[in-house]
Amino acid sequence: MRKGMWTAAAAAGVVLLVAGCGAGGGADKGGSSSAGSASTGGSGAGGSGGEKLDAAAVTKEVTDAATEAGFTQDASGEQVPAELKDCMVSWTADGAKAADPKKSYADAVSTLAGGGWTQERSFEQSGAQIKTLKKSTWQLQASNHAAGPLKLIMFIATDTGPECAAVIAENNAKNKPSS
Template sequence: MRKARWAAAAAGVVLVVTGCSSEGGSDEGKGGASGSSSQAPAEAGGSLDAATVTKEIADAATAAGFTEKPSDDVPPALKSCMVSWQPDDKKAADPKTSYDATVAALGKGGWEEWQTFDEKGSVIKSLDKSGWTVKASYQGQKDTFLLITFIATDNGPACEKLFREDLEKNKDS
């Protein structure tokens, strides 16, 4: 079951990164300029590590009214390159407001929003800081199916190699 959740999360991140926003979504740049799907994420090699990214996401999300839903979705080999933070949306008074407030708090903390996909109940925002990218995802409706995740990945070459190796290893699983 854990592998299925991890595979679904990884597929969602890969889908967004490879241009899922070409239809129906909007790309937004900061500073008043419109971005485009060809705009690259922040350069790799920043000063953040997985523990710092986890703390920044957790601080923003808990301040917005979320509590963390414990999970072990990140494979051990990728723990230094990836952070998966999933809120317990059932405990939030208004999950959409908490999601929006979390994204806003990350922005105030230096995470630059560079791409947004918004279509039919799904919102996925890409935010970059110091060589990391957060995919903030809100999918579904509160009273039916709802999935909210904050998945951050290190964009450096060492982590890129580890991600490729993990995908190849799990391709036939």
């Protein structure tokens, strides 16, 4: 079950990458067009000073933003498979312990944006919110499904660089269910 979950998460990251390459895809609540932020190389492709982020730095940024916003990490959340540890980060909040999950989610996303993450898309339906942010080669999907009884808030980041794209594609092919 977990492998299937990560295959889906990795595929979602790839879909987000492809969807982000079009002109003007998604709503940007900041009122500015961010279609150009999905650059194809060059220094500083979303990062400060052009430095490439690694999984440890992304984990720290997400952890700091989420905990500062009032979340604690749910240790039972999905774990990244060992072969994807350098290419993916998952941080699941314990939404039931947050005083106001909706506000904490908004605050965490705001903190990430203040730390150099650029919001590319925003989607809201039936109380669920999904925001896609980018920094360097990393794409982060921040999702808030806390409107119902489940209280699921997740931050899943995928390195969309060529090395990780190859590792994720190989992992997806290896774990593809046979029909």
